[in-house]
Structures are given as structure tokens and as C-alpha cells.
Amino acid sequence: MSILINKNTRLLVQGITGNEGLFHTSQMVEYGTNVVAGVTPGKGGEWVLGGKIPVFDTVSIAVQATEANASVLFVPARFTPDAIFEAADAGIPLIICITEGVPVQDMMRVRNYLDQKNIRLVGPNCPGLLTPGESKVGIIPGNIAIPGNIGVVSRSGTLTYEVLYALKLLGVGASTCVGIGGDPVNGTNFIDVLGMFENDPQTDKVVLIGEIGGTDEEKAAEFIETRMTKPVIAFIAGQTAPPGKRMGHAGAIIEGGSGTAADKIKALQAAGVKVARHPEEIPSLLS
């Protein structure tokens, strides 16, 4: 078992013929992910990766032809909202958006629309999903994690890899790793994923990786305290970030004096969560 993706995931890649799309599709295929189709408008009828994967003009046709049940997006930011609407409209229930730089007002409209349709979006500006040994959707390097019983959920990208890698070095594996992305408005937040891990039989413990900005970690703390039985270990990035300075992620802006690392750590500790001082300390807190 795992959450969101597994061996039965039939993946569509939107923007498959771009540089990033092609590179990461080859990585996903190499990992064993069942990539059934790609979409690039105007390139329908082509095949990529040495003729292994067909390319379609529209998601609708791709779904009819291949019964894809998840889609990952490597499309430029300005086309991303439309690509998400297209996937949703074609009936794809799980959309993973890797693209960064999507305007926040676009994302508010997208999220508002998807909520009406009951469609799960992960991202944007996220590294995607990895269920080690089964399926990799997105850009998390496959070789840094092994199958196991730890659920990992993170707002960050490369920081997540650090944690997976630190676990692997000690022989600890992950059930599923979910990168939810650091943008101010995104599709899936901590409590969505915590709830899935709580219900997943393969997951015994959860690692949560947060960062400064917003109140998602504070909400997660409340959820953990009231709704979770499985232990959660956390790390919060940005303890040395000067207040009010923008740190590259829109999500890393400290809003009106709240949302500091200290606030988040305090809330999590109050909920019984062990908080690591640095990522490589996480494995020791898991045992």
C-alpha cells in the first residue's frame, strides 16, 4: 500500500516534448512508472523515447486512447492553468503540477474550480510524488529513497531529497513521499496528506517538512493533535531567515509577524511532534 500513486497509476505527461518533460519522463520510465501517454498540442501522432510513448494533441483524446488516471505537468507557467483545467475536464482525478512561477491569482481560480469538481491537485511548484519501488511522478530522484514505512510530506523540493537520502543512508524507507510545493495557494496541503497517511496501512510514522510563511504547519499541528494516532516528526526550514525578507518562495514571506519558524516549531511541539534541528537529525528521532 501507499498513497496517491502505486503500480496501477497510468500516467499522462502534459508538456512531454519539452526539454524538462522529456528528461524527466525518461527518468520516470526508467524508474518503472507506467507512463502511458504524453500531450503536446500540435504534436499529436508523434512518439517519444524511441517510440515507446505516444503523444496526443489533447488530454481528452489521450485519456480515451490510454485510460490515463493521473497527469503530471511540465508546461510553462503561463499555460499551466489551462493545462490543469484541461486535465480536470478530461476526468483525470489526480493532477501533479511541477511547474513553478504560476501567478497566485491564477491558482486561486484553479483551486476554486477544482474544489467544485472534487479533483486532487498536488503542487504547483512541487517535486511531485514518489512511492519507492512502485511509481515516481515528477522530479524526485528515484535512487535516493527505498521502500519502507515512513510517510514523507514536504513543502520544499530539494530539502525533501535531503531527508529521503538521510533516511536511505540509515536503511530507512518511505511508503510515499509527497512534495506539496511552497506556493501561497496550492492544491494539496499538509492536513490532506496527513489524513491519507493516517489511513494508509503501510505507513507507520510520518515526517513533515515545513518552512516559514503561511499557517499550514500550525493547522497541521492541530490536525496531528486531534486526529492522528501515528507519530509525526517534523523539520522547519528558515530559522535564520530575517523577518520580512523575501526568500525566493512566495511561501517564504513572513506574513504580518506570524508564520515564523519559532511559531511553527512551538505549535508542533505542543501537539507532541518531535522537531529536528537539522534534516540529518530526523532519522534518529524516528527510532
Place this chain on the structure above:
Amino acid sequence: MSILINKNTRLLVQGITGNEGLFHTSQMVEYGTNVVAGVTPGKGGEWVLGGKIPVFDTVSIAVQATEANASVLFVPARFTPDAIFEAADAGIPLIICITEGVPVQDMMRVRNYLDQKNIRLVGPNCPGLLTPGESKVGIIPGNIAIPGNIGVVSRSGTLTYEVLYALKLLGVGASTCVGIGGDPVNGTNFIDVLGMFENDPQTDKVVLIGEIGGTDEEKAAEFIETRMTKPVIAFIAGQTAPPGKRMGHAGAIIEGGSGTAADKIKALQAAGVKVARHPEEIPSLLS
């Protein structure tokens, strides 16, 4: 029992200080409807009908002050969408819109929004609701109907009065009469109301009054055949209407050759519905 409104309905009147609003509010109060408040922006603090009903500036304040649980709208067409959004946002679960002349594109946006919020709108361009002996919401004259076991649902206004009056002359009463309005896009359609009557213990038989245009009657026929146990008697207006001519109601345009009275009558008869040749024939078909 009855549907939608009864003695416990606490009614708010939006646009209460206008001519129509005031006139019909006095009629509703006289009938015994529990009108708890009115709203007219800029007139909060006034009282109408000899100091019996307080007027508020906003629906939100009116609901807080009076616990209104239904609202009826007598506001000009151009302000109607906003008034509906305001009522919905203030948590009113039942909105009855009497106003005619609301642009159809406005109504598409309104309906789309209300569907997300699970709020019931009746109308626009409708005469409202009457549960004889209990509550009257809208403009149906109270003295033309008596309490009874016949559910009445109609796309028309004054034609509905004809039917209620014809029933009354023969001593037959109504459980609730629902005027759904004749606009192309409205809040409640035939099958919504038929489903409510099917579940209402007081209602034994149903009278459905349709007219040319659209496919609501055809859908009702299908619903009646597959989902209803109670007998339904119907009348369809517009049998002599020349095809393609506009008859004042946007709903009365014959669309692309379908939606004629003959089509509708055929569909209803195929579903086992007795169809009257004229409104005054309905009572004889009920027995």
C-alpha cells in the same frame, strides 16, 4: 405537511420598501405569513406596515437580528443577481425571486454559484409559493386556493391562479403550489419539485402546468415514469402558438423545432400522465 414553506417559515423581504415589495408584503402578512424583516440598502432602521416589520440595510444584519430562513426578492432586475448572492452569502437556504427581466447570462452565473453552495432558488420571473392556510411567499393571491392534498407546480404565473381557482371552485385544495417561473435558466425545475411532492405525506396527487419551449416537461415525463408513484395531471400552454415566434417569455421560444406543445403532451402521455385540454378540465381528471 407541505413542501418548501410552512408555518415555521421566517420570511425576509428584499426590496421591501418599493411599491411592489410593500404591497405584496402587506398581502403576505394579511395571509398569515411570518414576515420577520425587510431589507433595503440605505433604509436600515425604518419600519414598514405601521411599524410591524423592521427594515435593515443588509441581509446579513437582518438574518442576525431575526433568524430569517427564507427570502423573497422584489428588487429591480439589474440588482437581482447581487441580491441573490447577498442572501446566499448570509446563509439563507431558500430564496424566492419574483423579479422578471433578469438577463440570462446573469442567471447562468447565479445558478452556477448557488449549485456550489447547495442553496435552493425558486424563480426568477415566478409568482412564488403558496402553502394554503400556512404561508404565502410571493404574489399568488391567497384567496384563490384552499388547503388540500394536491401539489401544484407550474412554469407560468397567472395560468397557475386559474388552476388553483378552478380547483377551489370544486372544493379541491392544494398542499403547496410552486411557481418555478418561465425563464430559460432558473433555480428550480419540474423534477426538483416533483421529487419533493413524491416525498411529501400531505400530497396525494400532483398537477403540472407546463408551456412550450425547452425540455423541462420532457424531463419531467421521464422522472414521473421512473421515479414517481403518485398520479400526475398536466396541462401544456401554447398549443396554438406559431412556431418560432417569441411569446413574451424567453422560455416560450421554440428551440430548433423541438419543445412544441405536441411533443411535450406526447412525452407526458407516454409516461402515463393525463393531459387536460384546458385548465378548467383539470379537476375532472383528478378524480
Place this chain on the structure above:
Amino acid sequence: MKLHEYQSKQIFAKYGIPIPKGRVAVTASEARQIAEELGGRVVVKSQVLVGGRGKAGGIQLANNPEHAEELATKILGMEIKGLPVRKVLVDEAANIDQEIYLGITTDRAARKPVMMASAAGGIEIEEVARQTPEKIIKVHIDPLLGLRDYQARNIACNIDLSRDYWRDFGKIANGLWNAYAATDATLAEINPLVTTKDKRLIALDGKMLVDDNAMFRHPDLTEMRDLDTETRAETDARKYGLSYIQLEGDIGCMVNGAGLAMTTMDIVKLFGGAPANFLDIGGGASAEKVAAALRIILSDPNVKAVLFNVFGGITRCDEVARGVLAALDEVRPEVPMVVRLVGTNAEEGRQLLADANMITAETLADAAQKAIAAAKGEAS
């Protein structure tokens, strides 16, 4: 409200849809002048608010300015389905490759706008819709999100449009949506949208219907209304907020509410009579409005009797009665009148009319039968 082809295409152009070069002429010499300006072959198109112009000979191809003048003379002298042609559009002729249909209208059942397209565009599109409905592609548009680029792409794909045209087709579809949304249209249609030998997409013909209820926010559209195509009675009716349609019979009907008005016509027919018109005096009718309605009905020389049928809801019967009396004072009709007033303030209304020598009825059936008898000159 219907817009002329040239008006619809002007609106399309405003939203970035390519249309042929051309202008409207009201005289044949103007048509010639436009043809001279355009050069080459031109199409002379009658501008009347009715379908089937081509079949009626109202759209013709001219080889040169002289020919254009000649054709314009002919077309400006025509009547198409009873409507006189007062304007022609002179457009440059296109070198047509393929004819596509593209339109947006309201899907009542889905409560959403729907964009429809077909590779089999042109004058037979309704035939296509009837016989091979699978050749019409339908895409619903979320009224809050609007048409999305991927939807236009889906359409282009499904009508097998060559990829070379996708970008332009996307702009045109988007332009049509914007035109529809911005004008509160109930229909916005390009038929045909053509591809040309020189690889362009052009909206050759266009049609728009705009929502009468939304005119308050479109003063520019209100000015586009073509009064020439309305009868005097229809213009008068619109002025007073009445719905009036003249028919062939001899019993004038004045009713409040469209449903009851249609029912009144139906029942007149059912009992063997023939209604002279549909007339809905609407809700909240004032005395002035009712008087106007009566004048409009009596302006039809076929009318041999008038049937008033008013069931008072919004409209109070005393108001209606006062309107009738005011109108009687002014119009002094010589045909018999049958009146049926029921509902709010009905007694006051009946009392007001009691002395006016009118035939009264209790039931609808009774009223219809009395009106039919009165029209035949039989005493009631």
C-alpha cells in the same frame, strides 16, 4: 433582439475576428462605389432579419462595379419573407476552401453556454444537425471561467481542422466567446467560417441575438435596433413593455401573463374560434399600459370581438379596469367586449366596469365561448 449580419460582423471584428472588407449601402450607386473601392469581385447581400436570404436570391456575386450596382438595384427592390430589403452589404468575395460552422448559444438544460462547431458549415447546417448530429461538436463553457484555450483546441481537433489553422481558430473562438459575453448575447454564430485558398480563416457571415433583458447595460446595442423591420403595432407594444404578436384570427386577446395568454388563445381555438393576436400586458400593468394595449388590438381591422382575461396577481384588477375605461373613453371601440376579471381587487375592478356595457364571464371556457359568439354577431 436580432442584429443584422453587418452589425454582427462589426461586433466580431471588434473582438479580433477577421471579416471580409466591405460596407453597407442603402442605394445601388453607393453599392457600386463600395465595389469600386474594394476592387475585384464582390458579394451583394440583402440585410433583412430573416433566414433563407440566399435561396430567395438576396445574396449574389458581382463581377465588377457595374454588375454590383445592377444586383443592388434588384435586391433593394426585393421583399424576403415579407420583409422589404432596405440595405445591402457589399463585401469582397472570398476564395473559399472549406466552410465551417461555429456558434455559441445558451443550453437551457445544462444552464451553461455551449459552443458548437461543425466541419459541415454553410446553409445546410440545420439539416446536418437533424440528420448527422454527431457531426456537430458541442463544448459547454463554464459561465464563470469563460472559454478556455484547451476547449478551442479540442474543437479544432474534433472538426479535423488542419493544424495550420489552430492558432487563428483559437483566437476566433475566443473572440466569439468575448463577443457573446460582452454583449449579453443569447446567440453568436459564424456561418460559414471559411478557410481560403490563401490559407486564412474569415467569418463570411454572422448572426447575433442579444438579450432584451440586458439592454440596460448596452446603450450602444439599443441604438442598433432596426425599427424598419417592426410593424407600427409592435413598436408601440415594445414602448409600453407589452408583448404583442399579430395573428390571422378575429378575436383580439388581452391577457396578463404569457402562459395565460397562450392558454386563452388555445381555448379560443378549442371552442372553434380564431385568436387575432398574442398580447401579454405583463405584470404591474398601469392604466396607461392597458389603454395602449387596447389601442394596439383595435388597430387590427380583422378584430371582431375583444376578450379581456385578467387574473390578478401582481396586476390588480382595479388598475386593469381603470385602464380599460380610460382606453374606452379614448378609442370608443365598436366591437363587443367580453371581460373576465379574477384575483386581487377583482370586485373593485368589476364594479368599475359594471356600467360600461361589457359582456362578463366567470370561467375561462365561458369567456371564450361568449367571445366567439360575439365575434359572430350573436347576442350573448
Place this chain on the structure above:
Amino acid sequence: MKLHEYQSKQIFAKYGIPIPKGRVAVTASEARQIAEELGGRVVVKSQVLVGGRGKAGGIQLANNPEHAEELATKILGMEIKGLPVRKVLVDEAANIDQEIYLGITTDRAARKPVMMASAAGGIEIEEVARQTPEKIIKVHIDPLLGLRDYQARNIACNIDLSRDYWRDFGKIANGLWNAYAATDATLAEINPLVTTKDKRLIALDGKMLVDDNAMFRHPDLTEMRDLDTETRAETDARKYGLSYIQLEGDIGCMVNGAGLAMTTMDIVKLFGGAPANFLDIGGGASAEKVAAALRIILSDPNVKAVLFNVFGGITRCDEVARGVLAALDEVRPEVPMVVRLVGTNAEEGRQLLADANMITAETLADAAQKAIAAAKGEAS
């Protein structure tokens, strides 16, 4: 991207929000001339992208043109929180009655825009928010429907605004929503929105933040960027799509990903060091981008060691290594470098750097400790 007060107010005016008459001056004599044109008392306001201008003396009232020139001279010579004042806005002075706060921003938790208002507007609004949050009215806006009239009315009602102002307030609230939506703002704020003795509502001060990610559809806003207020390093960083913020320490950090970059800073601090900067090279960094990043880091004279920490996901380690080599070729740094490459194509990347005499580390903790030691001049 932050907009200046005068830029924000120009945008407000475009959307129908009343602003005081006034113009920007870059010299004191210009300020005098503007004051002469306006007549009466004027306010001379420093235009710097930082809060607390008033408290720093950067906003002052002038009684006449001479006084305005005098004040402008003083203010144009000031630095506020380290930022030199290069422009002043000269506005006519308002006769203030009441000060209101009105703003729109993104509510991340609700995933919707939120309009906030308070009768207690003015410079102490953040204090009001902290101490009496009930005095701040919050109304969420549906991102697809936009601000509705009733919502503006609810706000006017809840801040106890006199009814005389409701109509104008509604227009202003609607204008602010339109300005926010049309410019892809993340913040649009009027503080204070004042009522005047002559019963008008005027936006006296304004602030807007616009979404850097949305600049592709706002070329007009891109032109508004004030390069004067950026350091050279920051401008360079933006040009290459890097996020760079200079800090006080001595260990230059170059990391891919904001989260990992913050973590790298955190761990440097945890082991007793001090980071010299935040620098995120972002995803898919090219050699050129990495070289630029290195140049930027080394332009800070405080830097005594550089810590490269790259975990390859989107960014491939071989690309990063090539960037480092290209930069080394060009910059020839004299400070020691600690490198940690893990992830996609890490081996190729490490091999490329193997001959470049760099300190390598396996774990993050190890890398941080080696960098601290290197900065102290200790051999590793």
C-alpha cells in the same frame, strides 16, 4: 514587486478611485513648481519602498511653494532605513475628517482574496490588527465572481461609515478590486482612505505589491520597476532568475531550492557560523546562471568561504558543475570552496569538479562544518 505610492495611486485613479491632485518631483525646484500649480498647502512625500516614512520625517506639510521647496531639499537628501530618497510626491493637502483603512490581499488559508477594512485607519493599523482585531472587517472575495456590490455595502455598514458615503465607497471598493485583479496584485491597499470636511472620499496614500510571476502579462508594470532601490547584486540576480538576499555573515551560500537554501543557512548557524547570503539558483539552472550566481556571491567582500550545496532534481549536477567551472575560469576566486553534490547526474558533476581543487563533503552537516572551518582559515 513593490510599487511606489505615486505608482499605486496612478493605478488607483485609472480604476476610478479619487486621489489628491499632485505629481512627482526629482528636484526641489520641481517640487516648488508643482506646489505653485496646485496652490494652497501641499504635502511633500518621500517615495521610497519602505514603511515608516512619516516617522522618519519623510512626509511633511508645506504652507507655500517656498516651504515646499525647502522641505523637498531636505527630504531629497534623506536616507530612510538605508534607502536614499530620489523622488518626492507633491500632493495637495486634504482637509481630513476620518481615516479609514481599505485593502485587498491573498488569504492563503482560505485560498481567496480578502478585503479588509477598518474605521481606525492610518499609520497605526497594524497595532489595531494586533490589539483589537475585531475592529478589522474581513470579507472574502470569490475569485471567479469578483467583489460584489453587497459585499462593499456590508463593509461600509460594519465600519459604521455614514450612509452619505456608501455610493462612493462602493465605487472605491470596486475600483480597488479591479485594480488588484487587473494587475495581478498580491496587495492593494489604501491607507488612509479619508473622508474630508467637504464630504468627499479620497485615497490619500496607497501601496501595491504585484506578483513577479505574472509579469509576463503586464509589460506596463515591468516598466515601473524602480532599479534605483536595488543593489547591483540584486539586479544581476534578478536578470538571471536567481533569488539573492545579502546578509551579514562570511559564508557565501549557493543552493538549489529555497527550502534547502534556508536549511543550509540554518545549519551553518547551528554549527556556529554565519551565512553571508541567501541564494537560490532555482530549478534547471544553466551553466551561465550558476556562473552569475558565483560572481554575485563573490562580489560581497565579507565572504571568506563559499558553500555549494546542490541536491539534483530538476537541476542536474553536471550542469551545476559546468557552471561552477565556467565561473571559476572567469572569476578565479581566492576564497576556499566546499562542494556537496547529490542527486541526478551527481557522479558526472563530481568528476567534472574533481580536478578543480575543491573541498568536498558527503553530508550537509559535514559540508557546513567544513565551510565554517575554511572561513576561519583552518585546513580541512
